[in-house]
Amino acid sequence: MERAAADTHDVIEVRGARENNLKDISLDIPKRRLTVFTGVSGSGKSSLVFGTIAAESQRLINETYTAFLQSFMPSIGRPDVDALDNLSAAIVVDQERMGANSRSTVGTATDTHTMLRIIFSRIGTPHIGTSGAFSFNLAEGMCPACEGLGRVSDIDVDELVDRSLSLNEGAITAPNFAVDSWYWRVMAESGLFDPDVKLKDFTPRQWDDFLNKPNTKLKIGSHNINYEGLLVKVRRLYVDKDRGTKQAHIKAFLERAVKFAPCHECGGTRLNQAALSSRINGYNIAECAAMQISDLAEFIRAITDAGVAPMVATLSHTLDSLVEIGLGYLSLDRESGTLSGGEAQRVKMVRHLGSSLTDVTYVFDEPTVGLHPHDIERMNNLLLRLRDKGNTILVVEHKPETIQIADHVVDLGPGAGSDGGQLCYNGDLAGLRASGTLTGRHLDHRARLRGQVRQATGHLPIRGAGLHNLKDVSVDVPLGVLTVVTGVAGSGKSSLIHGSLSGRRDVAVVDQSAIRGSRRSNPATYTGLLDPLRTAFAKANGVKAALFSANSEGACPTCKGIGLIYTDLAMMAGVASVCEECDGKRFTAEVLTYKLNGRDISEVLDMPVAEAAAFFPHPILDRLTDVGLSYLGLGQPLTTLSGGERQRLKLAIQMAEKATTYVLDEPTTGLHLADVDQLLALLDRLVDAGNSVIVIEHHQAVMAHADWIIDLGPGAGSDGGRIVFTGTPHSLIADSDTLTARHLRSYVDGGTF
Known part of the structure; x- marks a missing residue:
């Protein structure tokens, strides 16, 4: 018992x-x-x-x-x-992306950099102090010029001003400096220069005061004001604040105006000169952190000093684990925010x-x-x-x-x-x-090789690609067919395709980046379906279309159109409860009295795509079904979608654009084995309609289904970056011995996974 x-x-x-x-x-x-x-x-x-x-x-x-x-x-x-x-x-x-904090790296996230710092503090020569002296996040170790970031920001002055104009004519183009605004008045009424003189005619002293004068108290009439040069103020207001909290137009301005360059004092290493002077077997800590992890593991194993033997053993074990898990191509100084999911x-x-x-x-x-x-x-x-x-x-x-x-x-x-x-x-x-x-x-289903591959109608040439680990790669990507780009993680697939093809005319890139949107965003708003839906409701009822938006006039006033009430319980955890006013339907009672074919707007937004397509036929709903999203609710918050669902949602939208070449980055992410067949059928339909499809993918079913394969390798990081095979899947299996060839051969032959 x-x-x-x-x-x-x-x-x-x-x-x-x-x-x-x-x-x-x-x-x-x-x-x-x-x-x-x-x-x-x-x-x-x-x-x-x-x-x-x-x-x-x-x-x-x-x-x-x-x-x-x-x-x-x-x-x-x-x-x-x-x-x-x-x-x-x-x-x-x-798979949540790690924070985009520029002070977080692979080394800090795994504690390997901490262990490396301790080893350097014990046996590095010359001895310069404790492990803190080797930290770019502590004052004692960071480079004073860039404060441990490894890069400095440089502002393009011509993105802030139009030198051909005077202040009174609106010479300052930076956000919030419009003529007669407070920031503009401080500049124009400072008395340091004539607001009617064009900026290009300023004296060197006036130009320096205009841009670089540090915070200074000035008297304007009866008022005392704090004046600071335009560059100083823009840097304080916009550059030095957390970018995540900025408004869209400020972010757009910063993208144009602010350029980052490696810090001239530390060379991008983030550390001060004392930290860089200490070496073990000829290497300083920054050079170790920049090594490929598989190479660093070998370097650490060569350290024989008995005083750090336990720390060397622990660090070696962690580095070996990173290699074993397929991340040996990374380096400890790689910023966490740049890692894929x-x-x-x-x-x-x-x-x-x-x-x-x-x-x-x-x-x-x-x-x-x-x-x-x-x-x-x-x-x-x-x-x-x-x-x-x-x-x-x-x-x-x-x-x-x-x-x-x-x-x-x-x-x-x-x-x-x-x-x-x-x-x-x-x-x-x-x-x-x-x-x-x-x-x-x-479970044991295998996609078969094509009986006959489609023939290319032309080529997209890539010449001398050298991004990241690519070694002067030149390759012709065939057009009018399904091309699969493969190779181990870190072999250079994304660097080759995104680095060479993104931005080209007629090329639509559907990548793994997150969809931007709040809990108010859903498939109906993101795809633009809500606009014709609102118009149809408005026309059927003779009222304004704005009533049928939960973000506009029709929103329930109690929950502001969210459907939930978020309650802050001070010291206790907050709770979300269904809004009692609208019962979670998000709209006012009046709006819910208006019907379209017997359904109110909240009922339509509760429909899955498949049901909505029968109720309200629209091309976008057909495309959502094509990409395997027929089960998604029209009003389901985008924040609840998986990574694979978000990518397929973007693909459905891109299919309506006037692109002729589609680049997909691992579209099988999140797909069940049965859904992969549906994806392959969709890719075939895109190609048969006259498009070119380039897929970065590891899934053997997609490789087997390809017309053409570009295989990178032979390994990852510095061991990769080369084309190791181009040709048909049949040729890859018959004539090649790359890692991809071995696994695809086993897959097609029906071997165990």
């Missing part, structure tokens, strides 16, 4: 989960095992794993802190579930590999994103290592290579959105294969 009681603690018990589209599901998830959650996009995987299990674990941990500490934590509401038992502390390792997730993962914690629940969101099949194998080994330390591993994943190593599989579906949220299968891998579910049927 006691044994049976103990067994109940070996599973996470989920009872009655209803978060988002989950339909009251209950299941047991084994602890200290690797469980993979599968299902089509929108089936409810994230709602179960992140929105229910991880959210409740983190909420319960937060509740153990004092109310004062909780006031500084993000608000986590209780998920909609009857019961969750036997939870352990959950650590979420997701997949790279950021793997950097976060490294922090946990050396952790002494056990019996923790680790939650991963598609950890194979951005990985070549060669690297997926290494990622799988790391997941298994974390499990074998006694942890519970929950992975949301589509790649069969990772599903294959699962101890347990939870398959959700059968469809997406309102057609999903049901438990289709819960058990071992063999049972999944025999289950007949969509995932089970597609």
Whole structure:
């Protein structure tokens, strides 16, 4: 009897989960095992794993802190579930981009730079002080000229002024300096120069006062004012403030006016001369941080001083883990904000590999994103290592290579959105294969090579490409066909294609950058569908179109058109509750009396794309269906969309543009095996309509389906940056021995993943 009681603690018990589209599901998830959650996009995987299990674990941990500490934590509401038992502390390792703080680097994010600093402080010669003397984020180590940023901003004066005009004629073109504005008056009435004289006729002294005079008290009439030169004021008002909080027109101005260059004093290394003078085996700490991580690992292993042996061993282990996880091509001085979602997730993962914690629940969101099949194998080994330390591993994943190593599989579906949220299968891998579910049927599915490839109608020439690690690459990208650009992570694929083709006329780039938008933005607003929809409602009811916008006149006055009321509970975590005035419908009662074909505007915005297409036919809805987003709700906030969903939403919009060449960056991200076939059909339709499609991709099904393959490598970082194969997929398999060729050959031959 006691044994049976103990067994109940070996599973996470989920009872009655209803978060988002989950339909009251209950299941047991084994602890200290690797469980993979599968299902089509929108089936409810994230709602179960992140929105229910991880959210409740983190909420319960937060509740153990004092109310004062909780006031500084993000608000986590209780998920909609009857019961969750036997939870352990959950650590979420997701694809959220790391902060764009320029002081955060791969080295600081993984603590490897801290370990490197300690080693230099112990055995670097000459000895210059403690580890703080080697930190660009501390006063004792940072370069005084750039304050540890490694670059200095230079303002283009001609983006601030028109020298051919006088102040009275509006010579200052910087934001908020219009004639008769307060900032303008301080300049024009300072008495330092004549406001009727054109700037080009200022004396050298006047020009210097106009631009560079430091903050000085001046008397204008009966008023004392603080005067500062235009460059000084613009730098203080706009450049030195956090860019994330600026208005769009200010950001646009800064993009034009502010140029960054490497700091002349430290050469971009961020450190002062003392820190740069200390060396180990001929290298200073900045040169070590700039090394490719795989090379740095070799350098660190060569340090034999017994005084730092424990630190060398720890640092070597972390660097080896970064190499093993497929990030050996990065350097420690790479800014965190420049990492892709997949790279950021793997950097976060490294922090946990050396952790002494056990019996923790680790939650991963598609950890194979951005990985070549060669690297997926290494990622799988790391997941298994974390499990074998006694942890519970929950992975949301589509790649069969990772599903294959699962101890347990939870398959959700059968469809997406309102057609999903049901438990289709819960058990071992063999049972999944025999289950007949969509995932089970597609697990061993292989895309075939084309019987006959399409012939190019021309070429886009790329000549002498040298961006990042590219080594003077020249290649002709065929037009009128489906071209797949592949190679291991860090081989130079994005550098070659984005660096050479972005900005060319008739080229539409659909990349992985996030969609900008607040919780008010949704597919209807983002695609422009809301405008004809509002017009149709207005025409049918003889009223203004503005009434049918939740961001305009028709918005519920209580919740301001959001549908939720956010309540600040001071020291306690804030809560969001459905607006009682509009019952979450976002519009006033009057607006909801107006109908179009028997439906009010809130009912239409609640429709998924597929239903909306039948109710209100429009080309954009057809394109959303084409890219596999038929389940998305028209009014679903963009902030709730996955990375793959956002990219396909952008693709649907780009398909309406007048581009003839489409560049897609890993479009299979977030796609179920069954959806990949639908994507391939869409790519074929684009090509057959006379377009050229260039896809940066690792998925073997996409490679097999290509007309032409450009393979970069042979490795990553300094070991990559070369073209190692160009030709048809058939030629790649038959004649090449690159990493891509080996994996594609195994895939087509039906070998195990």
